[in-house]
Amino acid sequence: MKYIIGIFFCLALTSNSQAQALSNANDSLSYALGQDLGSYIKRMDLPLNKAKLLQAIGDVLENKEPVFKDEERESIIRTGLQKIQDEKNAGLKKAAQDFLDKNKTKAGVKVTAEGVQYEVLNEGTGLKATLNDTVTVHYIGKVYTGETFDNSYERGEPLDLDLNSVIEGWKIGVLLMNKGSKYRFYIPYTLGYGERGSGPIPPYSTLIFEVELLDIKSPNENAI
Known part of the structure; x- marks a missing residue:
């Protein structure tokens, strides 16, 4: 998933940018892109390990051998995102059902x-x-x-x-x-x-x- 790599790259840019001066146009562009895509991934509400995420970004940018091959990486992302979504859905269903279970015991219901x-x-x-x-x-x-x-x-x-x-x-x-x-x-x-x-x-x-x-x-x- 190329868009995931793009998001990871922009997250790396945003990690220290608040502590740095935006001294030129490239700095401003980098921060703006990081701010935009950082907001996007935050809305995805994923339980990310930031240290591992930044480690992977560094490996890619420095042309180091990545831990996962492309096919394995795609499978991990797909399976991981589905697992997170399934857990969220299970939580939503349980909360709604718990409400109904309690509500039906009220007088007059x-x-x-x-x-x-x-x-x-x-x-x-x-x-x-x-x-x-x-x-x-x-x-x-x-x-x-x-x-x-x-x-x-x-x-x-x-x-x-x-x-x-x-x-x-x-x-x-x-x-x-x-x-x-x-x-x-x-x-x-x-x-x-x-x-x-x-x-x-x-x-x-x-x-x-x-x-x-x-x-x-x-x-x-x-x-x-």
Whole structure:
């Protein structure tokens, strides 16, 4: 992976540059490139051994025989990055599941057969929707760690949603509600945005939605 070598090279440049004066254009260029690519590799959030990384850079720049042949190096990088990602994913899944396991023991929390947890905040008396309906809702969406990613109340207007087009957790949860109800849903990632997440929603996220069902519009309600 040539881009990895490039990153390593720029990291070597940045290791002591803060202690040195930028006396000419090449110094400034070197620092700027190191700053840029150093920021990039930091965002990768890898548990790097800086001493070994700089040792490898020095070996390459000084034309010393590297420890690993090209094919071996590629395999180590590929396997190592995958292992780190797998460990991160396992941690995300465990944290989200731990939250659900604890949450379902709270008073008032119920669990559907599919695994959606919910609380009734206000029980309405109207009809229930079907998957063929469009519903008008106000809602607040949060990640289980507390970050709000959407809020229709703040926008000042409710949203019309075709129930066939929403995430599985909503299809399950909203069908439980009578018109006029307000529920809080706790949705596992398998019924939400999955292993990849979406926008501000991280992968493997348990989601929390407060949903107020304001209206139900059937596609056949105006049929003659």
